[in-house]
Amino acid sequence: MGNIINEIKEALAVLSIPEKAEFFPKFFKTGKGEYGEGDLFLGVKVPDQRIVAKEYYSKIDLKELGELISSKYHEHRLTALFILIHKFEKTKTAKEKEEFVTFYLNNLPYVNNWDLVDSSCYKILGRYAFENRQDELLRNLSNSEEMWYKRIAVVGTMYYVKKGNFELTKEFVTYNLKHVHDLMHKANGWLLREMGQKNENELINYLNKYYKDMPRTCLRYAIEKLDEEIRQDYLKGRI
Template structure:
């Protein structure tokens, strides 16, 4: 199902040039819908074979490996789920682009931690790895969907001074998701950080605010509705 003619576009899209965040990544030219179809076909693949695909594969092979893990996780018992999460955490070096993180972090790690000790997220948020830091904040989407935003705001506070644009976008996105469910909680956090947080993070977080509130927060004077 590979389309070699699309490889160069994918290299540009995922920033694989020298010094870019995806430097040196390999592509086959397989679309995401085709990867999902392959994942469904091979969802019974053994974990050791999935690990081989994740660790040694090209970009699309790594994403397909993660998609298979997500399918397995959804149907697995606690013992297998534990093995899947252990495999995931042991191989975060291969979860090394934003699409790989966003297709797996909350679906695997976040779901696993929903009713467990979440201290691993603090470790990931403090990592030197851009992708581990993104995993930390995106994993909290699983909690947000349950009406629990405490850890999202905790990790957002840890990452508010992060220098990388991909973290700014991820944190802003998760803050926006908090606001979709609890606007007051998001606004309280933004009031504390609006003058120091990166502009991209702020813009993502307030994307759905009324125009006048967006202007106020961008000016550093936001106070929420009626403020």
């Protein structure tokens, strides 16, 4: 097992940029009491991680991947998720897809920052739930007390939105509309905006019912792509 893991870690180490390693802890809020507290960074850019993932996804099994995704280094975990996405998208068997989803769910504690969540959840869990009519996989996470799980749930509905199915997104946004953390406000607003890109009337109808109760950040994200006059009407409460 160690050989392939060491190869991946060495490949990432070579791509490390000292300036990025210094910047990322601040960008991802790793200070005491912040949402990424204690996370460690090598300083590898995302496109470079994707290249490594593409090179190694067919060479590593899930047991080995479990070692990589549980690493204390952020880039190891994100690269592991990119590898898992490749495996999930490349397989043609339902059994393997289920195994990959189970692996993802079993390793949720390591999907613990917004980029880890947003890069992976809808491509794996959201797609699987949609294609297999297993909304409860996402609903259980939305109902969790863990903020990252709630974000996984709502961002996971991106796959539904892309398919023109909006009900689960609206359900999760409404349920967590008053969540205390701005990372949920941003996620909720983002998914509403994506819904509006697909069907503006769906967004308008939702906003007309809930916009006065939305945190300001959520509202700003949700209305970002609307015409300026309509945006101002919502921002100034004229609707």
